[in-house]
Amino acid sequence: MTPSARILIVEDEMLVALDLERRMKKLGYDVCGVFTTGEEAVQETGARSPNVVLMDICLPGEIDGVEAARRIVEYYDVPVIYLSANADDITLKRAKLTQADAYLLKPFRERELQIAIEMALVNHKLRQELRRSHDLLEHRVIERTADLERANEALSQEIAERRRAEAAARERAALLDKARDAILVRDLRGRILYCNSSAERLYAIAPGQAAGRLADELFQEFPLSEAEGDPVATALEKGEWLGRLTHAAPGGEEIVVESRWTLVRDEAGQPVSFFIVNTDVTEKRKMEAQALRTQRMESVGALASGIAHDLNNVFTPLIMSAQSLAADPTGGDVQPLAEVILATSHRGASMVKQIMTFVRGTAGERVPFRVEHLAKDVVRLLRESFPAGIRVHLSFDEPLRSVIGDATQIHQVLMNLCVNSRDALPSGGDISIQLANFTVDSSFAHTHGAAAPGNYIRITVADTGTGMSEEVRAKIFEPFYTTKPAGRGTGLGLAMVQRIVLEHRGFLDVDTAPGAGTRFHIFLPACEPDEPIAAVAAQEPPRGSGELLLVADDDHSLREIVRTALEAHGYRVMAANDGTDALSTFAVHRSEIAGVVCDLGMPYLDGAACSRAIRNLAPRIPIVLVSGRDSRQLPTSELEALKLECLSKPFTRLDLLVAVHHSLEAARSGSR
Template identity: 30%
Template sequence: MVAPALPRGSAVRTVTSVASYVRAALERRHDDAGARQRRCRHRLRQELAIRGGVSIFIIAFQIVFRLDFDGVGRLVSLIALFSFLLNGLYYLTARGGHAYRTQAYTRMLVDVVLITVGLYLAGGLGAAQYLGIYLIVTIYAGITFSSSACLVATAAATASYAAIIALQQSGILAMPAHELSNPSMVAVFNLIIFNIAGLLIAVLARALRESRRRLRTTSQELERFVEAIPEVIYVLDRGGRLSLWNRRLEDATGLRARELRGTPLVDLLAEDDRGAMSAALVSGLGDQEFELESRLRGADGTLTAYQWTGAALIDEHGLVSGLTGVGRDVTERKRSEEVLRQREREMRQMQKIEAIGRLAGGVAHDFNNVLTVVLGRCQLLLARHKPEDPVYQDLEQIEITAQRAANLTRQLLAFGRNQTLTHQTLDLNGTVTGISDMLGRLIGENIELVVTLDPSLGLIMADPGQLEQVIVNFAVNARDAMPKGGRLTIETRNVELDAAFVAAHPAATRGPHVLLEARDTGIGMDEEMRQRVFEPFVTTKAPEQGFGLGLSTVFGIVKQHGGYITVESAPGRGTAFRVYLARTESSLEAPRDADGPRPVPRGETILLVEDADAVRRLVHEVLRRLGYRVLVARDGAEALALSQSHTDAIDLLLTDVIMPGMDGRDLAARLQATRPETQVLFMSGYAEPPLPENVLLQKPVTPDDLARKVAAVLRGARDRRRTTLAG
């Protein structure tokens, strides 16, 4: 858009004043190789015009006043005419360049000789009163050439006339009749006056030449200054056509000087920006400063963003003669602004996710306590009934529903990045291959599944279960976007994120990465939806089809893995999700056996601390049935009191993390200060900051999970003690 009109004032006058200097510098730049020759011929034309003008004036003066053509007047007229004709001959034969100075000195000396001959014919010594005619040559020499030329002309004239006087006084030359009573005194006096005048003219000529030199130096410095400016400087005529510019415009457009001269500035811009620039130029011709942004088209068709400013050029009559201004490349600035906007969008996204994550964490803590009781009691009841019992199927349905609720809670924790991950060295190709059959069943037969895996794919550190959830969410999203069928492509490959990529995506990190890409041929998304696609509860699905947490969960999982995710989509062109995960140099680990046989307890003592009554009773019952001795406390203070009163060993502290008064971490630290041999296992539905996987039992807790985790912690402690004793 065109900037608002500014009042005419000092800014406009300053711009106009500077523009005149810039224009002069630009004009010097645009001189071509024949400029010197043209200048020489121009000076010859000036000299011819001056000489011709003097000759015509003298002849016209004599005709008008009917003066006698005899004597001095006739000689002066003849000399002027002859000089005019001689200079015309020089003009026709001159080629300019260095020969011009030699020709000029020759003409000057010829003029001196002609005047001297004329003075001799007019009376020689008796025509001393006409010595002033020599001043024509000295003045012209000083103005046109230099003070040195003026002194040379003065010396040549003095020597020539002195030679005539000497020759006449010695009788070698005849003395024509004259009317002077004392011609020698007149001649000497006039020669002195003539030489003084010649010296003054030489001084003035030297000052004039020095002024010209300073002006030329200033002009050259200004020219270098203009060329050194990284911005485009331009001068337009009233029609908006380029008349002057600096080299930056040629570099930006790839056009040469002859191609730019006379070209309308708007023709160099992108078509969409020409209307705004035309309006700005019209306002500039109305003596208003303007400012706008538009894109300059390069020789290869690329568009570069420029910020244009301009103001009117005012001539000596106060009229607008054109426009001048500056074009500044703002590509880097706009790129920085886009990066800043991207960071702000990501920051807002993270703030939303963090806020809902905190809310989800609080809800998850209480909700997982409820689910622990529901799932635990349900499994205990299932263990008491046979599949053919009437209540067995009802109990199974309760368990399935509770598991769905637990999955929803895990999704809330995932996009809030509050879940506990099991990191291990992972081959992503193996993860994709392992769930390919399931993905095929998930998306249906009307959607083609294409899997393209890089055989040289690097390894990553990740939680395999969480990455499976990412891939499944991509598949579900693609299925819902292709109700009439299509193609889902899942691809892996090695990529290197360089500085350019990180500059465009500030949240990413440089270095070697593994890329997981999921592309579909579905309906796609508009830009507004694409910007919000990872926000929780944002979905285009019907309420019964989902909560809008799938992609939010993906975003949280990727961020918790230290990765980066992008989405590319447009209406009718499908969607592509790309996940970048850092490569690792670690080697593959042996698979972990999560479903081994249930360990047999050895009568260990467990201190159970849980503030939720229902959860505490359930866990107590399960541990007691497993064969452990259990000390039960409602909070940290009660647990420490039990520890002090209990004289035997306490093998394991099983405690909730979030409790009133003293939380689980503080309790563990204080207990281990007096009982360093006691192992610690935390139970939590939400832990912030997250706890290591080997000391955390994630709620909701089932009896089987509880049995395996407690046994694993105790077995690890026994193994470490045996290793210590053996050492």
């Protein structure tokens, strides 16, 4: 027995721990501590330096007795004896791996524990002696082989350094291989020295097949623009190149990458290779382009809205003046000219509405109409405006079915297609418009995904111009895409054509080839035979009975033409130049004024604010609010609250007189 041996007890059950402590003291051992967790056991072994540790396997805390024993043996070389009530195979296997000196199963006899402790102390002492002998022998061997060690020292260091370098290289290669960016190393001749997995995926290269091959064999690359410069020349000159490259792998689609080239030099400072990091930004560029197109469309919408407002202010006096001239029985030769002005003004106003329809993406009014009548009008305009070297032809089936749609929009489709054909005929040529009845059967619908079986009108616009390549043809319906020089095209014409055709539940097709001209085929659903084209009966404009009306508009020509129309139909008129003038005039003459015609967009005090102020003075006064914007863009909630009559520019005399009459009648009947 070794009475002076220091014993450290690790047991989480206090009664068992106290019993062990009592037994150890009874046997003459020095108990240097009793602890309940593995963490305490490891820490206190280092602090108290026991000769033997009695370790319970199942301990509370983050580490159990087996792990605590492993650390104690490894850190402090103190023998450990396991005490446990568990004897399962897994625990035994774990315990064996810790090189413990004994494993006692509870309950055990005091003599068994004493023998285990003594054997652990003896074995530990033998191990120490053996280690000292081994160290002494090793020391003698080292002394006797000192010359050999010194001779081999340089070689050993070189091998160790090489292994460390290889390990570091493998580690770096593993990190590079996990990178999401495509990473390549190329020598100065373009041969690939290294290619990570991301690069293999990006360029569709089989794993391990890139090294040693020329980059040009695997993909073609070139800067996105000339301003980017040549990456090889720039990197050789400046040591680095940053820019965007377009890559095209054999049989693959075009890829755009953000690329960084760094020149690598050897110990002598000579350039040896390029370290290249490529980030795929193909989808990012598509998203940027889409965002840019959206912003441009929003800008076009805002611009179109402003232009439409101004044009509507121009068309309104034109339309009303032309109506007055055309209706004047003493006009003589002026009447036909007035009718031309009136028809052209109506067409211009309809085109403004069409632009706003395109910007908003909404459909206009749909009514039955005959396409051949519209086409005749288009051909007449084209023959008058196109160069003499361009011949325009029209042919159509008789009888030709009618279609239901917006005639102004279809007119715009024909004009846009014919203008495109004109631009494709710089040296002159032929443009033909062909209208034909067409029946889509199931086989035709099967080969044309957008077609549904039924009766259609096929509109073909063909030219003998330059034609288009397949690459251009694939993009012609994209908004803002144009092949025309700057200032000659917006890129919206064919996008508008496609949208109009789709809104009419139709479809379109294009036949073209370089040097072979272009043929656009538009298919529009035809009217059924029982869908007659309604005739619009002429309406007699309502007249006034001497009522005094206040007309407020900052546009002099519009104000005067409204005054003239109202006075010609039985009303008296007081005019105001703007909102403040209208309010002060109404305040003075409120007892005489029967109604107000007020423009929405006036300076100082706009029409809505002016209407509110007038209603504060006379809550039941009828007000017609005139706007250059579409009525769908007006402040609906405010109009409903004020119960105003709304009139959108451009309007006709009849529109004006009906709105005024309706407003006055509503006030008289008490509905306002």
